[in-house]
Amino acid sequence: xxxxxxxxxxxxxxxxxxxxxxxxxxxxxxxxxxxxxxxxxxxxxxxxxxxxxxxxxxxxxxxxxxxxxxxxxxxxxxxxxxxxxxxxxxxxxxxxxxxxxxxxxxxxxxxxxxxxxxxxxxxxxxxxxxxxxxxxxxxxxxxxxxxxxxxxxxxxxxxxxxxxxxxxxxxxxxxxxxxxxxxxxxxxxxxxxxxxxxxxxxxxxxxxxxxxxxxxxxxxxxxxxxxxxxxxxxxxxxxxxxxxxxxxxxxxxxxxxxxxxxxxxxxxxxxxxxxxxxxxxxxxxxxxxxxxxxxxxxxxxxxxxxxxxxxxxxxxxxxxxxxxxxxxxxxxxxxxxxxxxxxxxxxxxxxxxxxxxxxxxxxxxxxxxxxxxxxxxxxx
Amino acid sequence: xxxxxxxxxxxxxxxxxxxxxxxxxxxxxxxxxxxxxxxxxxxxxxxxxxxxxxxxxxx
Amino acid sequence: xxxxxxxxxxxxxxxxxxxxxxxxxxxxxxxxxxxxxxxxxxxxxxxxxxxxxxxxxxxxxxxxxxxxxxxxxxxxxxxxxxxxxxxxxxxxxxxxxxxxxxxxxxxxxxxxxxxxxxxxxxxxxxxxxxxxxxxxxxxxxxxxxxxxxxxxxxxxxxxxxxxxxxxxxxxxxxxxxxxxxxxxxxxxxxxxxxxxxxxxxxxxxxxxxxxxxxxxxxxxxxxxxxxxxxxxxxxxxxxxxxxxxxxxxxxxxxxxxxxxxxxxxxxxxxxxxxxxxxxxxxxxxxxxxxxxxxxxxxxxxxxxxx
Numbered sequence: 001x002x003x004x005x006x007x008x009x010x011x012x013x014x015x016x017x018x019x020x021x022x023x024x025x026x027x028x029x030x031x032x033x034x035x036x037x038x039x040x041x042x043x044x045x046x047x048x049x050x051x052x053x054x055x056x057x058x059x060x061x062x063x064x065x066x067x068x069x070x071x072x073x074x075x076x077x078x079x080x081x082x083x084x085x086x087x088x089x090x091x092x093x094x095x096x097x098x099x100x101x102x103x104x105x106x107x108x109x110x111x112x113x114x115x116x117x118x119x120x121x122x123x124x125x126x127x128x129x130x131x132x133x134x135x136x137x138x139x140x141x142x143x144x145x146x147x148x149x150x151x152x153x154x155x156x157x158x159x160x161x162x163x164x165x166x167x168x169x170x171x172x173x174x175x176x177x178x179x180x181x182x183x184x185x186x187x188x189x190x191x192x193x194x195x196x197x198x199x200x201x202x203x204x205x206x207x208x209x210x211x212x213x214x215x216x217x218x219x220x221x222x223x224x225x226x227x228x229x230x231x232x233x234x235x236x237x238x239x240x241x242x243x244x245x246x247x248x249x250x251x252x253x254x255x256x257x258x259x260x261x262x263x264x265x266x267x268x269x270x271x272x273x274x275x276x277x278x279x280x281x282x283x284x285x286x287x288x289x290x291x292x293x294x295x296x297x298x299x300x301x302x303x304x305x306x307x308x309x310x311x312x313x314x315x316x317x318x319x320x321x322x323x324x325x326x327x328x329x330x331x332x333x334x335x336x337x338x339x340x341x342x343x344x345x346x347x348x349x350x351x352x353x354x355x356x357x358x359x360x361x362x363x364x365x366x367x368x369x370x371x372x373x374x375x376x377x378x379x380x
Numbered sequence: 381x382x383x384x385x386x387x388x389x390x391x392x393x394x395x396x397x398x399x400x401x402x403x404x405x406x407x408x409x410x411x412x413x414x415x416x417x418x419x420x421x422x423x424x425x426x427x428x429x430x431x432x433x434x435x436x437x438x439x
Numbered sequence: 440x441x442x443x444x445x446x447x448x449x450x451x452x453x454x455x456x457x458x459x460x461x462x463x464x465x466x467x468x469x470x471x472x473x474x475x476x477x478x479x480x481x482x483x484x485x486x487x488x489x490x491x492x493x494x495x496x497x498x499x500x501x502x503x504x505x506x507x508x509x510x511x512x513x514x515x516x517x518x519x520x521x522x523x524x525x526x527x528x529x530x531x532x533x534x535x536x537x538x539x540x541x542x543x544x545x546x547x548x549x550x551x552x553x554x555x556x557x558x559x560x561x562x563x564x565x566x567x568x569x570x571x572x573x574x575x576x577x578x579x580x581x582x583x584x585x586x587x588x589x590x591x592x593x594x595x596x597x598x599x600x601x602x603x604x605x606x607x608x609x610x611x612x613x614x615x616x617x618x619x620x621x622x623x624x625x626x627x628x629x630x631x632x633x634x635x636x637x638x639x640x641x642x643x644x645x646x647x648x649x650x651x652x653x654x655x656x657x658x659x660x661x662x663x664x665x666x667x668x669x670x671x672x673x674x675x676x677x678x679x680x681x682x683x684x685x686x687x688x689x690x691x692x693x694x695x696x697x698x699x700x701x702x703x704x705x706x707x708x709x710x711x712x713x714x715x716x717x718x719x720x721x722x723x724x725x726x727x728x729x730x731x732x733x734x735x736x737x738x739x740x741x742x743x744x745x
Contacts, residue, residue, distance in 0.1 A: 078701045227727045238716040245709035257623035417710040425524040433528045437561050
C-alpha cells in the first residue's frame with residue numbers, strides 16, 4: 001500500500017524521486033551544496049517576508065514608520081526584519097558561489113539548466129532591488145530614482161517607459177505601492193523557475209568535479225546528500241544568526257535609517273554590496289546608454305557560456321590556464337565590488353574601466369585558451 | 381544487564397515511550413540551555429544590567 | 440586543499456587506522472609531485488600576495504585620507520564584544536542628559552515612555568516621567584482637542600510641531616530626530632561622542648557664518664548646533680561627577696539604545712545560538728562523516744581483460 005502510494009501519487013512520487021531515490025554522483029564536492037542552500041535562502045526569505053508583510057504598509061507616509069513599528073513594537077519583529085534584511089545578502093553569497101561553481105566545473109554544459117539559472121539570477125536581482133525600496137529610507141528612495149532613471153537611456157521610448165514604471169512623475173507613492181506588489185509576487189515566480197531549473201537538472205543528473213560522465217558511479221540522494229545538505233543548512237543558519245545577533249547592520253547603509261527625502265541627495269549613492277560590481281561596470285562607461293547596456297550585459301553575457309563547447313575535458317581541473325583565468329575573474333569581481341563603493345574620482349574611474357574591460361575579456365579569452373590547451377596537451 | 385539494555389527495554393523499545401522521552405528531554409534540555417545561557421550572559425555583564433541597578437530605584 | 444586537510448585532520452574520529460588513509464589522500468593530491476623549490480615558491484607567492492593585499496587594505500583603512508573630515512577614533516565602549524550588553528546605569532544618566540539638554544531642540548519621536556520600563560526606570564518612575572509632559576489628545580465627545588498628562592504608552596513629545604518650525608527656530612538648520620541617529624551615521628557611537636566633545640576654534644581659512652560653529656567631525660565643518668556639553672551642565676541624580684566626557688558618553692550610550700532597543704536580547708540570543716548550533720553542528724557533522732565513511736573508504740580496482 002505504502003509502496004504503491006510512493007510510486008503512483010503524483011506529489012509523493014516527485015518528492016521521492018528527487019530527494020530520496022535520486023541517483024547522485026558520488027564525488028560531488030562541498031561546492032555542490034550551494035544549490036540546496038539557495039533553496040533554503042529562498043524559503044527563509046519567503047517566510048520571513050510573509051511575516052513582515054503582515055505589519056508593513058506600502059504608503060510613502062507610513063512605510064518608514066511601519067518598519068520602525070515592526071522593529072520596536074511587534075513581538076520579535078526586529079528578528080524577522082533582520083533575518084529578511086541579511087537573508088538577502090546570504091542569498092547573493094550563495095548565488096554567486098553557485099554560479100562560480102558552474103563556471104569552474106563547466107556545469108553550463110547543461111544549457112537549459114544554466115540558462116534558466118541566469119533568468120533566476122536576473123529575477124532575484126530584480127526582487128532584491130524592489131525589496132530595498134520598501135523601507136523608504138534615503139538610500140531606498142535614491143537607489144530607486146537612480147536605477148529607474150537608467151531606463152530613460154533607451155532611445156525614443158525610454159522616457160515613456162520610466163513614467164509608466166513610476167506611475168507618476170517621479171518615484172512616488174504609486175511606485176512604492178507597485179514595487180511592493182511586485183516584490184510580493186516575484187519570489188513565487190522564482191520558486192516556479194527553481195522547480196523548472198530542478199526538473200531540467202534531474203533530466204540529466206548533476207555534473208561532477210571530474211567533468212566525466214556522472215552516470216559511472218552514482219549513489220542515492222538519501223541518506224548521503226540529505227545529511228550533507230542538512231550540514232550545509234545548519235552551517236548557513238548558524239553563520240547568518242551570528243551575524244544578525246552580533247552585527248546586523250554590517251551589510252547595510254546608515255543612510256537608510258533616515259526617512260526618504262526627495263530634497264536631500266545623499267553624498268554617496270550606492271546599492272547594497274551584491275550590486276556593486278554591476279554598479280561599477282555601469283559607472284565606468286561614460287555614455288549613459290552604453291553604461292546601461294554594459295550593466296545588462298554583465299549578467300546576460302553568461303548566456304553565451306553554453307556555446308563554449310568542443311573542449312576535450314569538461315572541468316577546469318585539467319586546464320591550468322582556465323584556473324588562472326577563473327581566479328582572476330573572481331578577483332576582478334571582488335575589485336569591481338570594491339570600486340562600486342568608491343567615489344567617482346581620479347584613480348577609481350580608470351581602475352573600473354580597466355576592470356570592466358577585463359571582466360568582459362574573460363568570455364573572449366576563455367574559449368581560445370581552452371582550445372589552445374586542447375591542442376597542446378590532448379593533441380586534439 | 382547493563383544500563384544501556386535497561387534503558388533500551390524501558391524507553392527506546394516502544395514508540396510510545398520513545399516519543400514521550402523525546403518530548404520530555406526536549407523540554408528539560410531547552411530549560412537547561414536557557415538557564416545556562418542566561419547565567420553566562422548575566423555573569424559577563426555583571427553590574428551593567430537593569431537587574432543589577434534596579435534595587436536603587438525600587439521602594 | 441581544505442578538503443584534503445580536513446580529511447587528514449578529522450579522519451581519526453571514524454577510522455581505526457589513520458596511516459593508510461593519510462597515504463590514500465596523499466595519492467590524490469596534485470601538489471605531491473611538485474619539487475621542493477616549486478612548493479616553496481608557491482607558498483612565498485601566496486604569502487606575498489596576501490600580505491600586500493592586507494597591507495594595502497590596512498593602509499587605506501587607517502589613513503582614510505580621501506575626504507576632508509576628521510574620522511572619529513574608536514573608543515572602548517563597554518558594549519563592544521561578542522556578548523557585552525549595554526550599561527543600563529549609563530543609559531539612565533543618558534536619558535537625564537537627553538531630557539535636560541538635547542530635548543530643547545531634538546525630538547525622540549519613535550521612543551515611547553513605556554520602552555524605558557525595566558530598562559532604565561521602574562514602572563512607577565516612568566509613569567511619573569510621562570505625567571510631567573502634556574500630550575495633545577482628542578477629539579473628545581464635543582469634538583475638541585485637549586491637553587492631558589502623558590501616559591507610559593505615549594511617545595516622547597517633540598520640541599517643535601514640524602520641520603519648518605524647527606528650521607525657523609534654528610537658523611534654517613534642522614535638528615535631526617535622535618532615535619536612530621547612531622545607526623544613521625557611519626561609525627555611529629564614536630561619531631556622536633566625538634561630535635559632542637570635538638568643538639574647537641576654526642582653523643585659519645575656514646569661514647564660519649553667524650549662528651554656525653566649527654566641528655571637525657561634522658561633514659563640511661560648519662555645524663548649526665552650538666557646543667552644549669560642558670562640565671557640570673547638569674547634575675546626575677546618582678551622584679556621578681558630571682564631566683563633559685561623562686555626559687557625552689552617557690547620552691551616546693542612551694542614543695545607541697534608542698536605535699537598537701533589542702540589543703541586549705540579541706546578545707543574549709547570540710549565546711543561545713552558539714549553544715544550540717554547536718551541538719547541532721557537531722552531531723550532524725559526525726552523522727555526515729559516519730554515513731560517508733563507507734563511501735570514502737571504497738576502493739575501486741581496475742582489472743583489465745586478459
